[in-house]
Amino acid sequence: KAGVTQTPRYLIKTRGQQVTLSCSPISGHRSVSWYQQTPGQGLQFLFEYFSETQRNKGNFPGRFSGRQFSNSRSEMNVSTLELGDSALYLCASSLNGDRSSYNSPLHFGNGTRLTVT
Amino acid sequence: QKEVEQNSGPLSVPEGAIASLNCTYSDRGSQSFFWYRQYSGKSPELIMFIYSNGDKEDGRFTAQLNKASQYVSLLIRDSQPSDSATYLCAVKVLAAGNKLTFGGGTRVLVKP
Numbered sequence: 588k589a590g591v592t593q594t595p596r597y598l599i600k601t602r603g604q605q606v607t608l609s610c611s612p613i614s615g616h617r618s619v620s621w622y623q624q625t626p627g628q629g630l631q632f633l634f635e636y637f638s639e640t641q642r643n644k645g646n647f648p649g650r651f652s653g654r655q656f657s658n659s660r661s662e663m664n665v666s667t668l669e670l671g672d673s674a675l676y677l678c679a680s681s682l683n684g685d686r687s688s689y690n691s692p693l694h695f696g697n698g699t700r701l702t703v704t
Numbered sequence: 705q706k707e708v709e710q711n712s713g714p715l716s717v718p719e720g721a722i723a724s725l726n727c728t729y730s731d732r733g734s735q736s737f738f739w740y741r742q743y744s745g746k747s748p749e750l751i752m753f754i755y756s757n758g759d760k761e762d763g764r765f766t767a768q769l770n771k772a773s774q775y776v777s778l779l780i781r782d783s784q785p786s787d788s789a790t791y792l793c794a795v796k797v798l799a800a801g802n803k804l805t806f807g808g809g810t811r812v813l814v815k816p
Binding site: 693 | 736738740746747748749750753755792794800801802803804805806807808809
């Protein structure tokens with residue numbers, strides 16, 4: 588079974604631009620989450636989508652947004668890029684979408700490394 | 705106080721020895737606990753998870769959970785140089801869906 592696929596792997600953008608990252612979850616997984624990883628802040632939760640609905644959001648500005656399609660694929664968008672947005676963006680999928688699921692691990696993709704200059 | 709805390713290391717371990725990694729968490733609503741391994745420049749890879757008090761073994765890895773003490777640990781037996789990586793502890797809180805809160809990670813160095 589194919590793992591979580593993220594595209595592109597690398598991106599270089601300039602300040603003020605916007606960027607869209609894509610994620611295809613493991614087949615059958617309906618929950619998709621996005622995380623930002625930086626050396627200073629570590630891994631931080633951005634948002635989670637399940638059945639095309641955002642059901643959880645982290646503490647990030649509104650410049651960060653996302654969506655999920657009917658086939659569970661997800662995209663995240665960052666508008667008006669800032670230097671501090673340079674990070675590894677990770678997508679993770681999970682089989683169980685139940686809010687009370689406690690035994691449903693997240694499986695991460697290879698990530699998109701975004702550099703803002 | 706951070707929600708999930710880990711010693712950043714590096715934890716230096718001789719090859720063949722046991723590496724012991726610790727993680728504490730502050731939210732008593734925490735329900736399940738995950739250990740991920742992350743090699744430099746790579747994405748996190750799930751090692752194992754635990755949600756009941758006690759020990760859970762998977763190959764050379766053992767996770768230990770003590771909810772009363774809000775403490776979870778990971779033991780790596782017969783450590784190999786290929787185990788050299790950063791180990792991330794992550795916590796899932798009841799009714800928070802699939803949101804994971806991560807610790808800062810412990811860097812492990814296994815020396816031949």
